[in-house]
Structure formats: C-alpha cells, structure tokens
Amino acid sequence: MKKIPDNAKKMFQGEAFEIWQWEQVLFDGTKKTFEVAVRPDCSTVIAVVGDKIVVQEQEQPHLSSPYFSLPGGNFEDGDDPISCAKRELEEETGLTSDTWEEWFTVPLGFRVLCDNYFFIAKNCAGNEIQKLDGGEKITNKLLSFDEFLDLRNNPAFLNIDLVRHLERAASNSEERNKLKTLLGIN
Amino acid sequence: MKKIPDNAKKMFQGEAFEIWQWEQVLFDGTKKTFEVAVRPDCSTVIAVVGDKIVVQEQEQPHLSSPYFSLPGGNFEDGDDPISCAKRELEEETGLTSDTWEEWFTVPLGFRVLCDNYFFIAKNCAGNEIQKLDGGEKITNKLLSFDEFLDLRNNPAFLNIDLVRHLERAASNSEERNKLKTLLGIN
Numbered sequence: 253m254k255k256i257p258d259n260a261k262k263m264f265q266g267e268a269f270e271i272w273q274w275e276q277v278l279f280d281g282t283k284k285t286f287e288v289a290v291r292p293d294c295s296t297v298i299a300v301v302g303d304k305i306v307v308q309e310q311e312q313p314h315l316s317s318p319y320f321s322l323p324g325g326n327f328e329d330g331d332d333p334i335s336c337a338k339r340e341l342e343e344e345t346g347l348t349s350d351t352w353e354e355w356f357t358v359p360l361g362f363r364v365l366c367d368n369y370f371f372i373a374k375n376c377a378g379n380e381i382q383k384l385d386g387g388e389k390i391t392n393k394l395l396s397f398d399e400f401l402d403l404r405n406n407p408a409f410l411n412i413d414l415v416r417h418l419e420r421a422a423s424n425s426e427e428r429n430k431l432k433t434l435l436g437i438n
Numbered sequence: 439m440k441k442i443p444d445n446a447k448k449m450f451q452g453e454a455f456e457i458w459q460w461e462q463v464l465f466d467g468t469k470k471t472f473e474v475a476v477r478p479d480c481s482t483v484i485a486v487v488g489d490k491i492v493v494q495e496q497e498q499p500h501l502s503s504p505y506f507s508l509p510g511g512n513f514e515d516g517d518d519p520i521s522c523a524k525r526e527l528e529e530e531t532g533l534t535s536d537t538w539e540e541w542f543t544v545p546l547g548f549r550v551l552c553d554n555y556f557f558i559a560k561n562c563a564g565n566e567i568q569k570l571d572g573g574e575k576i577t578n579k580l581l582s583f584d585e586f587l588d589l590r591n592n593p594a595f596l597n598i599d600l601v602r603h604l605e606r607a608a609s610n611s612e613e614r615n616k617l618k619t620l621l622g623i624n
Contacts, residue, residue, distance in 0.1 A: 386466035423609025
C-alpha cells in the first residue's frame with residue numbers, strides 16, 4: 253500500500269474511505285499513532301468536442317446548490333487510470349474519443365491518500381446519452397475556450413488542481429496557445 | 439456539523455479523522471449510504487520578514503524525502519482561525535507579527551470536510567526559537583519574492599491552494615505588483 257508503512261493496520265473500512273493507523277517512532281525516539289485516510293484513485297477528463305470543452309453542472313442529493321466539475325470518477329474493480337477515464341466519460345456524457353492523452357497526475361497529499369489522473373480526450377463524438385445512477389444529476393455544457401478559462405474564477409468549480417493550468421493559460425498569449433494546442437483547439 | 443445532514447452518524451473516531459455516514463434518498467427515490475471524512479480545520483500563514491517570505495523544509499518521520507510548506511497547522515481545542523495561525527507561526531518559527539490579514543479560505547471538498555484559512559503576517563520579528571514536538575523537524579528558509587513565486591514549479595511544495603495565486607502573480611507585472619503590495623513587500 254503506497255505511502256503506508258508495513259506495520260499499518262486498517263482501523264475502519266467504510267463505503268469509500270479506509271482509515272489506517274500505525275505506531276510511528278518520532279525524531280526524538282518517542283512514539284505516536286499516525287493516521288491516514290485512503291480513498292479510491294480517480295480519473296478526470298478534459299473532453300473536447302469540436303472547439304468546445306465539456307463542463308458539468310452537477311447536483312448531489314444532499315447539497316443545496318449545484319457545482320461545476322469535469323467528467324470523471326473513482327476507480328472501480330480492475331480499473332487502471334485510462335479504463336476509468338473512458339468509462340466515466342461515456343457514462344456521464346455518452347461521448348467517446350479515439351485520441352486520449354495523459355496530461356498530469358495529482359497525488360492528493362500525505363493525510364488523504366489518492367491519486368487523480370487527468371486525461372485529455374480530443375475529437376469526442378457520440379450519442380450524448382447518459383448512463384447515470386440514481387444519485388447522479390449531471391447537465392453537460394459545451395464551453396468555448398475562453399469560458400473554460402473563466403472557470404478559474406468560479407468558486408463553484410471544484411477542480412482546484414486544474415485551476416493553476418487555467419491561471420497560467422489566462423496569463424499571456426504564449427501560454428494560452430500552448431493549452432489550445434494541447435487540447436487540439438484552433 | 440457543516441455539510442452533514444442531521445441524521446448522520448459518526449462511524450469512526452480516529453486520531454485526526456472522523457467518518458460519518460447517513461442514509462441518503464437519491465434522485466430516483468432509492469437509498470444509498472453516503473459517507474464523508476471530517477478532519478480538523480487548519481490555518482496557513484504567509485509570514486513576511488523584511489522583504490522575504492518564510493517557507494519551511496519539513497521532514498516527517500515516515501516519509502523518505504522532505505517537502506516544502508508554509509507555517510501553519512490544525513485547530514486545537516478552542517481555536518478560531520487567527521488564534522491557530524498565531525500559535526502555529528510562533529511554535530514553528532519563533533516569529534510574531536502585529537499586522538495580520540485574512541487572505542482567503544479554501545474548503546477542502548465535499549468528501550473530506552475541512553477548511554483551510556490563509557493569513558498574511560506582515561513585518562514578522564522574533565527570536566526564531568522553535569517549540570516543536572518530537573514528530574516535527576522543520577527548517578525555516580527566507581525566500582525572496584521571486585523564489586517564492588518559483589515554488590509553483592516545485593513538485594515538493596504541497597500548498598496547492600496557494601499555487602494558483604503564484605501562477606497569477608508570475609503571469610504579468612500588474613498581478614505581480616498586486617501580490618507584492620498585499621504582502622507589504624516593496
């Protein structure tokens with residue numbers, strides 16, 4: 253198990269979270285119980301349709317206001333990053349792509365352990381029929397490149413790991429063109 | 439408890455994490471167990487000494503390589519954001535400031551619930567004597583403004599919430615001057 257010592261014990265197995273603890277020898281020789289939470293790794297997709305980017309307005313049954321995010325979700329049994337990305341894109345948007353590129357990966361931290369894999373799916377096409385479960389209510393929107401960059405200033409946009417890239421692209425024309433090329437947008 | 443329904447039950451109380459679950463009615467009328475992790479809120483300090491900014495090289499007893507972060511830590515009993523910020527700054531750096539400003543607050547998300555309060559402490563001074571516990575090994579470094587901005591490209595710098603502000607300040611001279619003014623640096 254990544255980043256967790258061999259002597260760690262699973263203290264709790266929840267629906268999504270596991271809690272692991274171990275006895276850690278500190279720098280001064282004393283001992284302390286260390287604890288981390290582990291949750292499933294996930295994949296996130298920047299899906300390009302023509303010259304537009306798919307952004308989702310999502311509602312959750314327990315939250316009063318919607319938030320904005322990108323297609324994606326947690327690994328299921330047997331998933332690797334790309335299989336998860338392809339499945340979640342198709343389930344949530346009905347879109348597929350034959351041009352996938354891995355962009356970057358974000359390890360969430362040393363207290364909550366999970367990795368988030370970011371993919372670019374160019375030239376997406378499909379029937380746009382969603383296969384959602386009863387807990388999902390997702391409206392897919394196609395944003396222009398400029399609208400996509402504007403998400404960095406939207407407090408309801410949850411993908412904080414992407415925001416740094418949007419800030420960079422919004423900063424000057426060279427960075428802007430770099431991101432457009434990466435996404436295959438003219 | 440914020441963002442958690444009244445019928446939620448605490449399923450696990452750990453050293454730092456709590457796991458809460460509740461039966462959630464979904465959009466289609468079916469039910470599912472929803473789960474969140476709650477951890478202590480925390481404060482983070484951008485501490486300015488003269489025209490330099492304090493950045494920490496931290497080691498953890500269970501990690502093989504150091505990482506870079508800012509002074510700060512978790513709320514303790516009775517803490518509010520500013521009391522936590524002042525205590526952590528003094529414990530970790532020996533510095534105090536009489537000019538505190540709240541900068542921004544980041545709610546971590548809807549699966550791991552905790553808020554991170556960012557403060558600016560201008561004109562810091564002190565004896566630079568740390569009061570660390572046995573699990574802390576912290577080397578404080580004073581970075582120039584440009585070195586501070588360069589942290590955005592350092593994968594060992596963990597404060598992802600700050601990186602967007604560094605990206606923005608690095609993007610052009612107007613944004614750069616805005617951040618310098620905010621930090622009280624000429």
